[in-house]
Amino acid sequence: MGAAAATTTLVDAAVPPAQLDLLSIRGVLFDVDGTLVESDPLHFRAFQEILLELGFNDGQPIDEAFFRRRISGRHNPAIAADLFPDWEEARRVAFYTEKEERYRRLAAAGLEPLEGLREFLEWVRQRGLRTAAVTNAPRVNAEMMLAALGIEAMFEHLVLGEECTRAKPYPDPYLVAMDLLGLTPGEVVVFEDSPSGVTAGAAAGAPVVGLMTGQEPEELRKAGEEEGVGERRTTHD
Template identity: 40%
Template sequence: MQDRQGTGKCPVPSRLDALLFDLDGTLVNTTELHVDATNAALATFGRQISRSDYEAHLHGGANDDTRHFLFPDDPEGKGRDYVELKEQLFRDSIVELERMPGLTGLLDWAAEHSLKTAVVTNAPRANADLMLRALGLKDRFDAIVVAEEVPLGKPDPGPYLEGLSRIGCTAEAAIGFEDSPSGLTALIGAGVYSVAISGTDALPPLDRADLIIDDYRAPGLQSLLHSIRIPDSP
């Protein structure tokens, strides 16, 4: 798959101060672990969910939205029990994680140019800390925004606006990376130039991104980054 321009309308930043990253599916590919944990948790309630329904309704979503979707008649009871169990099963399944291809080089490049970086995720703090430690990235970001720290999760733009506030950057001088429709909606709503990580799947909902790439090694991303003025560059 080649890099593609999406249908996003956010202009390319005239200067670049910050890079914003989702976590699951963006820094590391944990989709299969999440799908397995979801169905293992649902099995205790005598239920299952198909992969297509998972992608359409749960992928990248906030846990509050997930429990209301799965347990509309009892989101505060069974819904909360499900979320707690699913997240614990997910954490228990983590043994070894690998960074997305090209991520290390991008983070090194950002550090060399004194760019701010932030992780903005719908994951709870326990998940985020565990994954970042497993990836050796716990200290590589200037800010980490997790589910418990914002009133609403993605697709609301609030998490990304909070991330920008913490690192002292404006949306117009940032680029954000996402892999899910809900995360992409949040980026677009925050006014951040959006890059969708699609891997080998051409998912139509990601066409709203400003740029669509397979991973961080993509020539299109490299061309984009080198076309923007970096404050400390001559």
């Protein structure tokens, strides 16, 4: 099943949408940043600060529209290559490593779950649905966020884009999660908040619920129809 066969539903909060065939759902796959936890404002601040210090954008601070369009939900190496195409790889790695350290310092002051998250996770648990968290965040960030919210035990697996052949927006992280759970695309639903993540879930052939927690609805809808990364790979390729 390719990207065109998957469905993308937009909702304001993490509730089971009426459009989904809940009788066929056996597993729920969650993004982390912006889907489980209100972390995007902290990522925005960390990127804004470090880019300003580097003189990016002619020394003008990036705004939230730039963050949503060029940064949110994307894998760090892709972000760095996009923003600094002339830099050597080592310099790019140093850039996003420093950014993530800044984010963790900001997050140490406290993270909040997305509104309604705990109730929805309890709904998932009561129905015996399988679960995995699937993220482009570095492992140290992902584990910190889940632990800070006290929900790490709610997920059977944590799948990281950086540990897959390809990160989101490619389908690999979601295909790995399905393989670990022993489920097919028709047996899971993906919850995402970024165009990159929505594209990845749709490219994996799964129905996607796009949470409108930061992105414009049209951007998420377009991402669900994206076929540019729709080449599916099994985890054994």
